[in-house]
Amino acid sequence: MLGLGAAGIAAGPYLQRGVEAVTSKDPTGLADLLPGGGGFRYYSVVASVPERGPANYTLTVDGLVDRPGTYRLADLMAMEQTRIVHDVQCVTGWRVPSTPFEGVRLSRLLEAAGVKDGAAAVRFTCFDGAYTESLTLDQARRDDVLVALRMQDRSIGHAHGGPVRLYVAPMYFYKSAKWLSGITVTSSVKPGYWEDYGYDVDAWVGRSNGRDDAPTS
Ligand SMILES: Nc1nc2c(c(=O)[nH]1)N[C@H]1C(S)=C(S)[C@@H](COP(=O)(O)O)O[C@H]1N2
Numbered sequence: 001m002l003g004l005g006a007a008g009i010a011a012g013p014y015l016q017r018g019v020e021a022v023t024s025k026d027p028t029g030l031a032d033l034l035p036g037g038g039g040f041r042y043y044s045v046v047a048s049v050p051e052r053g054p055a056n057y058t059l060t061v062d063g064l065v066d067r068p069g070t071y072r073l074a075d076l077m078a079m080e081q082t083r084i085v086h087d088v089q090c091v092t093g094w095r096v097p098s099t100p101f102e103g104v105r106l107s108r109l110l111e112a113a114g115v116k117d118g119a120a121a122v123r124f125t126c127f128d129g130a131y132t133e134s135l136t137l138d139q140a141r142r143d144d145v146l147v148a149l150r151m152q153d154r155s156i157g158h159a160h161g162g163p164v165r166l167y168v169a170p171m172y173f174y175k176s177a178k179w180l181s182g183i184t185v186t187s188s189v190k191p192g193y194w195e196d197y198g199y200d201v202d203a204w205v206g207r208s209n210g211r212d213d214a215p216t217s
């Protein structure tokens, strides 16, 4: 895995040149097929990520909420789980059809925290120490946005962002932040890691990043 971070950083300029570069290259650049990954590619913007599991994983919910809190893996597992089956679509063109994800609805965690008046967005941080994402509050409250604990009907492994990743079913897969560790309710959307390099913040599959329809390969 050495060199992945450098590749991720080096990819920045391509993205800044716009959508053509995004569609004609693999800007995240790390197109290692995951062994047994069923078509998934492994992406990380840093060279290595520490593993976390039941003993040391935490997810913090804070910001413009009445009841900030921290969840352990067991806390999340004890909550109502929702399963969604949908195509995974990376903006660079690869796609994995009908992939099940399962976890706690983000809306449920926001409800539990009590979102304050004046809040308009949600920011996500990761224990890789680098990746970030954002959604508007309306997007975050959709039924098809999960704090996912399972993918392909298994616990999410480390390479796929386990033990907990975000899953935003209707958007390109870069919205689905791996190694999720923080959810902060904010007053405005702050663009995420790849969005600073030119990707759309509103990443609806087929309707963003300059595309009229979803890519087919
Ligand atoms: N923390 C983190 N999350 C991330 C990324 C990343 O580099 N770091 N890459 C994104 C991109 S561009 C894609 S396509 C998917 C890849 O998920 P996978 O590695 O499980 O295939 O994760 C998204 N979430």
Ligand SMILES: [Mo]
Binding pocket: 028, 043, 090, 091, 092, 173, 174
């Ligand atoms: Mo991606």
